[in-house]
Amino acid sequence: MYRITNIYVLAGFGTIGGALFGFDISSMSAWIGAHQYLDYFNHPDSNLQGGITASMSAGSFGGAIGAGFVSDHLGRRWSLMIASVIWIIGAVIQCSAQNVAHLVAGRVISGVSIGITSSQVCVYLAELAPARIRGRIVGIQQWAIEWGILIMYLIAYGCSQGPQGPAAFRIAWGIQAVPGVILLASLFFFPESPRWLAGKERWEECLDTLAMLHGNGDRNHPVVQVEFEEVQEAARLAHESKDISFLALFGPNIWKRTLCGLSVQMWQQLLGGNVAMYYVVYIFQMAGMGGNQSLYSSAIQYVIFLVTTGVMLPKIDKIGRRFLLLSGSIICMALHFAIAGLMASRGHYVDQVGDNKNLRWEIKGAPAKGVIACSYIFVGFYGLTWAPTAWIYCSEVFPLKYRAKGVGLSAAVNWIFNFALAYFVAPAFTNIQWKTYIIFGAFCAVMGIQVFFEYPETARRSLEEIDHVFDTNIKPWRTGQIKDIFGEQIEQHKVQGDAREKEDAVHTEQV
Template identity: 75%
Template sequence: MYRISNIYVLAAFGTIGGALFGFDVSSMSAWIGVDTYNEFFDHPDSNLQGGITASMSAGSFAGSIAAGWLSDILGRRGALMIASLVWIVGAMVQCSAQGVTHLVAGRVVSGLAVGVTSSQTCVYLSELAPARIRGRVVGIQQWAIEWGILIMYLIAYGCAVGVSGPAAFRICWGIQAVPGLTLFIALFFFPESPRWLAGKERWEEALETLALIHGNGNRNDPVVQVEFEEVQEAARIAHQAKDVSFFALFGPRVWKRTMCGMSVQMWQQLLGGNVAMYYVVYIFEMAGMTGNTTLWSSAIQYVLFLVTTGVMLPYIDRVGRRKLLLIGSVTCMVIHFIIAAVMASKGNAVSNVNGNSNLTWSIKGSSGMAVIAFSYIFTSVYGFTWAPTAWIYASEVFPLKYRAKGVGLSASANWIFNFALAYFVAPAFHNIQWKTYIIFGVFCFAMTFHVFFTYPETAGRSLEEIDMVFDTDAKPWRTNTIQDRFGEEISKHKEAGVVKEGSGATHAEVA
């Protein structure tokens, strides 16, 4: 069967898995301010709406926990194919929702699929991509999430203004099945991860895939040969280890990586992105916007999110992971405190905003416009920094034997905090209003110190070379000075001439 070999084409189709996450985000955020939705579901209060929104994250948490086990057994492609089918089922259940319980069930099922795709798409692409462009390739997943958010938001907007009655949100939620079906079909033409193949001792297939992706089919290409040697060594070490359980991820040589992977996903949520994504309509309503103006202003925010991440992707491997994370946390901290100060000093408590009793704080006029402006700036900074970088970093830090389960566990940290915040933010706007931003500002302050003192730099290194970075005694803020062994090995191969096919590729030598 024909296999796609262009890494960017693979990333474009593979990251439809990320788009599924984006579809589910705005499939809810677009409707919470629409009368059709609120009337059909009996005007859910802030607690119930928080639960409806968070139900997808609950399913994603369970899906990400199971994702590593599924991926190790069935392969990266197999796990993504199963998730695609589950997503289609979830879309159908949501489309046919007759009440809140029915809708929540559909969002949980969809969440199971997103939990697998959000973690294993990163694993799959990181194991396929060349080291020098791995950041931009894996980062395309985040870009796909943002495309999914914008596309579904615009579909929801079109349905809200052009279709009457419950058919409006049913059409919107049913359309979600289309990208799931597209991903399922595309995966038949994808190669399996060479590192997963090596882990199963399928050496010829592993070498063939590396040659296909990195050497235009040439097994003797120096890059292919060096990459294959490193994969062999990683597989040899993995085979010497015992079967990996989740408890093994906290063992003596791995716990630091697990803490980095899980915490970067946790901090991505605690940075405050959920405030901007799930409840952007609430923010703009508090700032004095109404009706279609609110919906279009929200769409502008999603466009900014999409553009900023897209602009950053070509440069993300040059800038480095640590620098982007630190710039993002400091800048977002300042923005949160500014928004809190403006809302506290210029706003006032009210019984409701435009009839929405979930909102009890109002800030209008030029001060309201300032809140909207800083919300736009926050979204742009988030798109430049933490939105793509957290997923990239979590996909890089684990060695081969632990990667699928490690990234799955890291994604579960993202989803459990996603669940908590999706549930928390709606009641927070109702009960503590502007103080919500103070909480997120404090989180940004804490994560800045955590990143600086515990996160090594991983940009530009092969996955196997990152193992060496974590095993060294160098301080995290000095790991970018560690010598590039992968580049040296490629130079040696080039100087030695063309390597004969089959060199260092036999099962006996690996064993």
């Protein structure tokens, strides 16, 4: 069967799995202020709305936990195919929702699919991509999430302006199945991960796949040979130990990597992205915007998110992971505190904002514009830094035998905090108002400290070289100085190849 071998085409189709995540985010955020949704589901209060929003994250947690086992046994490609089918089923159930329980069931099922794709797409792409561009390839998943958010938001906005009854949100939720169908169809033409093939000792297929991906089919290409040698060594080490459990991720030789992988996903959520994504309509309503004006402003925010991540992806491997994570935490901390200060000093308590009884704080005039500006700037820096980098980093830090389960557990941590925050933010705006931003600002300060002292640099290194980075005693803030062994090995292969060609030429002349 024909196999797609261009890494950018693979990334483009593969990261539709990320777009599913984006679709589900804005499939709810676009409707929480729409009268069709509110009337049909009897105006859910902040606690119920938090539960509806968080139900997707609950399913994603379960999917991410099981993803490592499925991926290790069936392969990266088949795990994504299973996730595609689950997503289609979840979309159909949401589309036909008759009550809140029915809707929650559909969101939980869709969440299971997102849990699998969010953890295994980045593993799959990290194992396919060459080291020099791995960051931008894996980072495309985050960009796909943002495309999904924007596309679904615009679809939902268009539907909200049309039918006045439940058909409005049913059409939007039904359209969610389309990217799942596209992903399922494209996966039939994808190669399996060469590192998974190596783990199953399918060496000929592994070498052929590496040759297709990195050497235009040439098995003897220097890059292919270097990758194959590293994959063989990593697979040999993996086979020396028995099948690992999640507890093995906290063993004496691996716990530091696990801490990095799990915490980077936790901090991505605690940075406050949920405030900006799930409940963006709430933020603008508190700032005095209502109706279509609030929806327009939300769409602008999603466009900013999309553009900033798109600008960063081509440069993300040159800049490095540590700088982006550190700068993102510091700037986002400042923006959270700025929003809190504006709302506390210039806002005031109200019984409700417009028709929304879940909101009890309002700010108007120039200070409200300041809140909106800070929200836009926050999303811009989030898109430049933590949004793509956290997914890249957790896919890089685990060695082969731990990778699928390690990234799966990391994604599960992301989802359990996503669940907690999706549920927490709605009642937080009701009960503690502007103090919500103080909490997220404090989280940003703590994460910056951990990044500086515990996160080594992983950019521009092969997955096997990253093993060496973690095994050294070099301080994390000095790991950017470690010599690029991968580049030297390729150069040595080229030099050796040139020398052999010269010897052959001399021998031919002598003959």
